[in-house]
Amino acid sequence: MTALMRVADRLLHLQPNVLRSRTEAEKIGTRPRVAAPPPRRLRRRWRIDEDVVDGRPVLTLAPRGTTRDVTLVYLHGGAYVNELVAPQWRIIDELARGTGATVVVPRYGLAPEHHVDDAFALMSELMAGVRRERPADRVFLAGDSAGAGLALALAVEGSSSRATAARSDLRPDGLFLFSPWVDVTMTNPAARRMEAGDAMLGVDGLRLWGREWAGTRDVDDPRVSPALGELSGLPPTWVYQGGRDLFLPDVEIFAGNARAAGSPVTLRVFEDGFHVFVGFTLAAESRSVFREVRETIRRSTMTGPEAGRGHEQ
Template structure:
């Protein structure tokens, strides 16, 4: 159910956004069971990737999560080498529009994530939109700290330009740290006076490495997936000793002049909720068209899971893109 009159009063913001909630007791039961399972997994894990052994375990776990997601019929998955970066095309086998493309930036706190991890959500996007999706595996911290991921994102962007796509043919999309990366890439393109992507779509973007949002502590008990310790550790691994107010690290503090329209989706139960809500506020204040959806009872990047609400959310993304092209 949609309610566009509510505001983010719990976080101290009063910016209108669309809110969605479970539509039936059955939906609620599935959501509750999945949240319980996620809390169990989280409680059995180390609070932060402190050592190489724990980091390797976490990276393997994310790959397994991606591989366990049921593949969608009617799509091809085509891995290849993108000038030294592992990459893959997700292509609808029928009825797709090869003139438009999505550049997908995976999440994982800049310390984990992979092609396998990006596959479930990238496949949903390709299925719903009919667009080809390019996934790429950027270098990870702490082995490769900032700015390695941004350099790799720019390499993926330049690859699309060399293939003959125009900037206006490209949607840049990302989840969590990938949302951070999508924003940083667009800032870099704008500052280099290059053409910008046609649209941005951000799933639970991490936009504030200073963690100054109220939700970072206020929603700690509600969040079944992320912890403050984990986020602090990944930040310190990615950008040790940095100025975390730098917009290329914390896009929330950036100048968004000239930005294309943006769509943001977040779950109400995530500690990074204010990273989305405050970004939404700043984009609107700077005159950037922006739509934000808050999905009640959902968690960080819920769209990748096998949930009715996840499929509905990706349907909304498809409408956002198809209506604007």
């Protein structure tokens, strides 16, 4: 762990972890939740337009210079109950910088008022619109934490052998997942064992909001817990995971099962990384991740759909 990452980890441990307690976690959904606006530096760097899709706000960031035939759809995390926060804008900025990609950021509805099927309705309309308006584009899905879990769930449904023609729009050309929440059942005992070392997550609070997010579905439904779905046929997928993140055990199981099913999944584990460590963009570890992602996106526009295909590590 670099010195910067070590300092950030210590500071995180000084903050209250409301997801450790179900009682404290319940309070999140009763408080006003306001999304962080794009910071000024992003507004200077990108042209930002706001639209409404399926009743939800969607921001589109386009480079002011040359664009490439790439669209990146980014889904923010927050245990399906928290709004987009400032570090997630930093992630979005880093992903877009130097790629020429158009970045689409939907603000999907949050629990307890909204559920996974609402998000799927939004994303079905949004992804179909992207394919219709930019048919030449390579379309990538990316996200952190819960948002990464939702991105994977969309890809699982869009890649399923039972997917309808309409559902196939959900299948991206590639996935970039940062500390994804792939199994909301939180039944893996290894997660509980890792809880003390995770400054941000807690099993009991996550179980609560995973159940709320599921709505009328079971928590083991693939829309809710995509690691439990059909994992064959996934597009090239890159997963970046911290070793001090209690999601790690489930992510490792997912990656192994997806590879066994023939899907090209690359998992990179940063041993001392905390949950969504890439949000701390000053760290050398984070910079290395963004360099790799940007290079993969650039390469995809130069050498066609097989460029940057994932591989086992």
